[in-house]
Amino acid sequence: MSAPTPPRSEFVGGLYAVAPLALGSIPFGLIYGVLAVKAGLSPELAIAVSAIVFAGSAQFMITQLVTAGTPGLLIVVSVMTINLRHALYSADLARKLAHLSPAWKSILAYLLTDEAYAATLARFADPAPAPHRHWHLLGAGLGLWLVWQASSVAGVLLGGRIPAGWSLEFAGTLTFIAIVVPLLRDRAILVAMATAGLVAVAAHAFPYKLAVIAAAAAGIAAGLALDPRGVR
Amino acid sequence: MSLWVVMLAAGVMTFVIRLSFIGTAGRFDASPWFARALRFVPAAALSALVWPDLVVIDGALALAQPRLVAGLVAAGIAWRSRNILLTIGCGMLSLWLMQWLQVFM
Numbered sequence: 001m002s003a004p005t006p007p008r009s010e011f012v013g014g015l016y017a018v019a020p021l022a023l024g025s026i027p028f029g030l031i032y033g034v035l036a037v038k039a040g041l042s043p044e045l046a047i048a049v050s051a052i053v054f055a056g057s058a059q060f061m062i063t064q065l066v067t068a069g070t071p072g073l074l075i076v077v078s079v080m081t082i083n084l085r086h087a088l089y090s091a092d093l094a095r096k097l098a099h100l101s102p103a104w105k106s107i108l109a110y111l112l113t114d115e116a117y118a119a120t121l122a123r124f125a126d127p128a129p130a131p132h133r134h135w136h137l138l139g140a141g142l143g144l145w146l147v148w149q150a151s152s153v154a155g156v157l158l159g160g161r162i163p164a165g166w167s168l169e170f171a172g173t174l175t176f177i178a179i180v181v182p183l184l185r186d187r188a189i190l191v192a193m194a195t196a197g198l199v200a201v202a203a204h205a206f207p208y209k210l211a212v213i214a215a216a217a218a219g220i221a222a223g224l225a226l227d228p229r230g231v232r
Numbered sequence: 233m234s235l236w237v238v239m240l241a242a243g244v245m246t247f248v249i250r251l252s253f254i255g256t257a258g259r260f261d262a263s264p265w266f267a268r269a270l271r272f273v274p275a276a277a278l279s280a281l282v283w284p285d286l287v288v289i290d291g292a293l294a295l296a297q298p299r300l301v302a303g304l305v306a307a308g309i310a311w312r313s314r315n316i317l318l319t320i321g322c323g324m325l326s327l328w329l330m331q332w333l334q335v336f337m
Binding site: 020021023024041045048049052053054055057058062066072075076079080083084085086087088089090091092093094095097098102105106108109110112114117118121165166167170171173174175176177178179180181182183184188189192193194195196197198199200201204205211212215216217218219220223224227 | 235236237238239240241242243245246247249250251252253254255256257265266268269270271272273274275276277278279280281282283284285286287288291293299302303306307310311314315316317319320323324327328331
């Protein structure tokens with residue numbers, strides 16, 4: 001049996017794994033910065049939000065809600081709603097990170113984004129023993145964090161100089177497509193995706209982005225119903 | 233309430249959500265049903281984020297529009313190549329091409 005991968009290699013592996021996703025997040029971060037300033041956030045607060053909340057889709061929603069003059073409590077509830085999916089990532093990783101100290105768990109939880117989770121899926125699915133693979137998640141999380149902070153600062157500084165006609169926010173959607181399509185391995189997953197998509201579109205007018213949660217729940221339920229490893 | 237306080241509260245709640253299961257691991261365990269459900273989480277959550285971006289414009293359903301076509305092109309590229317940057321590049325190029333040619337306008 002070969003020796004376990006050392007922490008340094010795991011960390012570098014995490015950086016490599018997240019690199020394409022981090023690159024894809026640059027236009028997202030730029031646009032967030034631009035929109036945050038347009039929404040009336042001070043440059044300091046706009047930049048701080050990227051570090052405090054550190055969640056792309058939630059930050060986009062914040063700019064929309066601040067522009068609309070939404071009360072503070074509703075903004076917090078909306079952010080919680082759209083970020084609830086992270087609890088499911090947390091549940092997925094819990095057992096694999098159970099041996100770590102509270103400090104490690106806190107840092108990794110802070111860095112647990114869609115991108116970090118997606119980038120480390122393959123590493124954590126590997127059944128071979130890997131006692132240092134939390135370093136892989138740290139590398140992916142920290143890599144994305146640095147790129148996200150830098151690109152949102154650049155967006156804040158750029159202000160309104162990026163023409164809206166470039167539709168750069170679409171790069172975010174394309175990133176999610178690039179992640180989700182390869183997940184399509186069997187009929188149950190296809191049905192889960194289709195159901196989630198249909199419900200999300202049908203419910204898009206729900207307030208506070210509740211459609212995303214409702215759609216994800218419907219998709220998971222549909223997938224479970226058709227799971228080939230189903231009711232045993 | 234100052235916007236700073238709102239953002240701090242939003243950040244703390246996001247952190248608590250992300251820490252939830254990781255922080256309590258060992259004290260209670262996910263049921264087998266929950267574990268099976270996890271397999272569908274990334275696919276369902278990401279699909280829920282993507283589809284409204286492809287077919288909803290300004291709050292109205294719109295199928296004949298460049299974003300849906302560009303998204304489908306990107307999905308095809310993603311399926312064949314499994315390459316994220318290539319997928320983003322081809323998707324953006326298709327969108328820009330259709331906007332430039334004023335397809336659907």
